[in-house]
Each structure stands twice: as structure tokens, then as C-alpha cells.
Amino acid sequence: MSDCNNRYETAFAEFFNTKIAFSFWKGRVALYVMLKAIGIGENDEVILPGYTCVMDVNPVKYLGAKPVYVDIEPATFNINVELIQEKITAKTKVLIAQHTYGYPCDMDAIMKIADENGIDVIEDCCLAFGSKYKGRTVGTFGKAAYFSFQWNKPFTTGVGGMVSTDDVELAERIESLRACEMCQPSGGEVLMLRAQLVVYRLFVYPRTTALAQAAFRYLTKKAMVVGSSSTSEFQPTMAKDFFKAMSSVQARAGVRELKKIGQNIAHRRKMAEFYDKLFGEKGWPVRKYDSSVIEPVMVRYPVRIAEKDEALAEAAKAGVELGSWFECPLHPIETPLGVYDYQIGMCPEAERASNEAVNLPLHPRAGERTAKRTVEFINRFTLVK
Numbered sequence: 001m002s003d004c005n006n007r008y009e010t011a012f013a014e015f016f017n018t019k020i021a022f023s024f025w026k027g028r029v030a031l032y033v034m035l036k037a038i039g040i041g042e043n044d045e046v047i048l049p050g051y052t053c054v055m056d057v058n059p060v061k062y063l064g065a066k067p068v069y070v071d072i073e074p075a076t077f078n079i080n081v082e083l084i085q086e087k088i089t090a091k092t093k094v095l096i097a098q099h100t101y102g103y104p105c106d107m108d109a110i111m112k113i114a115d116e117n118g119i120d121v122i123e124d125c126c127l128a129f130g131s132k133y134k135g136r137t138v139g140t141f142g143k144a145a146y147f148s149f150q151w152n153k154p155f156t157t158g159v160g161g162m163v164s165t166d167d168v169e170l171a172e173r174i175e176s177l178r179a180c181e182m183c184q185p186s187g188g189e190v191l192m193l194r195a196q197l198v199v200y201r202l203f204v205y206p207r208t209t210a211l212a213q214a215a216f217r218y219l220t221k222k223a224m225v226v227g228s229s230s231t232s233e234f235q236p237t238m239a240k241d242f243f244k245a246m247s248s249v250q251a252r253a254g255v256r257e258l259k260k261i262g263q264n265i266a267h268r269r270k271m272a273e274f275y276d277k278l279f280g281e282k283g284w285p286v287r288k289y290d291s292s293v294i295e296p297v298m299v300r301y302p303v304r305i306a307e308k309d310e311a312l313a314e315a316a317k318a319g320v321e322l323g324s325w326f327e328c329p330l331h332p333i334e335t336p337l338g339v340y341d342y343q344i345g346m347c348p349e350a351e352r353a354s355n356e357a358v359n360l361p362l363h364p365r366a367g368e369r370t371a372k373r374t375v376e377f378i379n380r381f382t383l384v385k
């Protein structure tokens with residue numbers, strides 16, 4: 001483990017005031033190692049929201065367990081806590097609380113259900129860095145939490161993942177799995193990732209994002225870049241080099257990003273409020289949540305519209321940065337849902353959200369001018385309340 005990785009892990013644990021953090025090549029690796037350290041295996045069941053990324057489901061399948069999907073509630077896109085109990089069986093071992101778009105889940109209800117049923121909670125904080133629930137930062141409620149630093153996340157190191165936990169026994173098991181099973185990224189991968197980070201810093205701005213994403217997806221399919229997801233990751237079979245360490249290039253970038261995290265969070269809050277104001281002026285109140293309970297730090301600003309596909313196609317031509325998560329209950333749209341135990345109709349609210357939600361940029365490169373331009377663009381379409 002390099003000095004940089006140690007520094008990044010220590011700074012990360014300090015930010016969350018947790019005992020320990022462990023860095024990995026990607027967020028999905030962080031989830032895999034936590035589930036394995038908990039002892040998840042054949043015949044176990046893991047509860048997830050039916051509105052997630054398939055890369056979140058792969059580690060469950062790699063370990064031979066069954067993903068069980070719970071529908072979302074429409075305002076925050078988070079797991080509907082009213083529907084969890086009916087999905088719990090004697091086989092349920094873990095519940096993944098994914099804080100979607102930055103909205104914290106209803107953690108009181110989740111922890112109560114988990115305690116009553118003897119289930120471990122893992123928090124998916126890949127889309128929520130610094131969000132608070134009843135004054136407490138998300139990522140500090142469950143047995144452990146994990147984070148992603150892929151391109152679209154609260155901050156990026158190209159790809160990257162982290163586990164944070166206060167559970168000493170779990171930490172010891174993770175440490176031993178790292179020592180016995182983890183491989184290192186190749187020199188070629190690290191060099192390519194370093195080059196990609198430079199290209200990203202120099203060239204990827206709101207007006208160029210659609211073009212950059214299209215080029216990135218093409219190059220990923222041709223295996224010419226370090227992609228977010230290779231074609232083989234759309235099948236629930238684990239590649240032999242999946243359990244991979246974070247490189248020092250990522251860790252160095254992560255340390256730099258953590259130093260700026262206060263500004264990043266403040267910017268996201270300010271921008272989300274600015275969107276609230278712009279949409280409010282158009283008579284489109286978009287965010288609906290109880291601010292005395294949750295303080296979200298949004299990764300993107302979700303808006304529901306009737307003509308999602310048309311809007312995405314036009315945005316790409318117009319140089320407007322419009323995101324399309326989640327395109328289906330197990331994003332992205334290429335996912336063979338049946339292979340992942342999802343049947344259409346299982347989570348109707350998640351399916352509706354997939355057809356309607358687009359998301360707007362809040363990252364530090366998007367300022368008020370970008371927000372105004374994006375809202376003017378969205379205003380051409382029909383808001384769904």
C-alpha cells in the first residue's frame with residue numbers, strides 16, 4: 001500500500017469521523033469486499049432499491065447471493081421504507097441503503113427495520129457525499145458505507161472506491177481479504193488513467209460533456225480506455241482481476257479533491273438552491289423534502305419530464321449537459337434485467353422514474369450561467385410532477 005493510499009484513507013476516515021477507510025480500484029469492488037467480509041454467500045438475500053446501477057448488483061451475484069428489489073418513493077427516488085418489511089425473509093442478510101442523487105434515505109426507519117430483523121445495513125454513498133440526516137452525515141449510520149469516485153460522482157479520481165467503517169471486526173476481515181486476494185492494477189491501466197484525468201481536467205466542461213461521453217463510451221467498447229464498465233460487466237460473472245487495489249495516481253487525486261471538499265459541497269448546495277429558484281420562477285417546484293430532517297448535498301439535480309428521450313437527443317446536439325440516470329431499474333439500459341432477477345413490473349415507481357428523470361449538473365465546473373441555460377432548455381419540455 002503506497003503512502004498516498006494511506007494518506008487518502010486516513011483523510012477520508014477523518015472527514016467521516018470513522019475508525020478506518022479502505023481504498024479500492026472502483027466503488028463496486030468496495031461493495032464486493034464488504035459483502036464478502038460480512039460473509040454473504042450462496043442462498044443469502046440482499047435488499048436493494050430497484051432504482052440503481054447494475055454495478056451495485058454484480059457483487060451480490062458474484063457471491064452467489066440473490067438481489068431482492070424494493071420500489072422507491074417518488075419524491076427522493078430512495079427506497080420506500082414502507083415496502084421493505086414484506087421483502088424480508090429468513091435469508092435476508094444485508095440491506096443496501098442507497099442515498100440517491102444525494103437525498104438521504106429515511107435512516108431512522110431503515111435502522112429500526114434492520115435491528116428488528118437482525119440485518120446489516122450498508123450505505124451506498126456513491127451519490128451522496130456530505131449529505132446529512134437529522135444532523136448526522138450519511139455513511140455513519142450502517143455497519144459500513146461505500147463511495148465511488150468515477151467521473152460523474154461528487155468528486156472524481158477517474159475511477160475509484162472507498163469503504164468507511166467503525167466496525168473493528170469487519171475492518172479486520174477486509175484487511176485480511178485485501179492481503180490474500182487483492183490484485184494490483186497494471187502499469188498500462190495506471191498510465192491510461194493518468195492521461196484520462198489530464199484530458200478530463202483540460203477539456204470536459206458542460207458544453208463538451210455530451211461529446212466527451214459519446215467518445216468515452218465508444219473507446220470503452222473498444223477497450224481503448226480505462227472505462228467505467230467493460231462489456232463483460234453486464235453479466236454476473238466476476239472477472240479474475242475484479243478485486244483490484246486503488247493506484248497511487250487515484251489516491252493522489254483523491255487527496256487533492258478532499259482538500260477542496262468544503263468548496264465542492266458549498267457549491268453543490270448553492271447551485272441546487274439556484275435551480276430551485278429558477279424552476280420556482282417558472283412555477284415548477286422540483287425538489288420536495290423536509291429540510292428539518294434532511295440536508296442533501298446533491299450530486300445531480302433530478303427533474304422529471306414527459307419527453308426524456310427527445311430531450312436527451314436535443315441536449316447532446318445543443319451542448320447542454322443533461323444526465324440520464326437511471327435509464328432503467330438497473331442502469332444502464334443495456335442490462336439484461338432477467339439475469340439480475342429483475343422482472344418488469346416489480347418496481348413500478350422506479351420504472352416510471354427511469355422513463356421520466358433527467359438530471360442537471362451541479363459540479364464545480366457548472367455555474368449560474370450553465371444553470372440558466374439548462375433550465376431554459378428544459379423549459380421546452382413538459383414537467384411531470
Ligand SMILES: Cc1ncc(COP(=O)(O)O)c(C=O)c1O
Pocket residue numbers: 026027028029052053055056098124126127147148149150159160161228
Ligand atoms: C448508486 C451507485 N452505486 C454504486 C456504483 C458503482 O460505483 P463504481 O462505478 O465506482 O464501481 C454506481 C455507479 O457508478 C452508482 O451509481
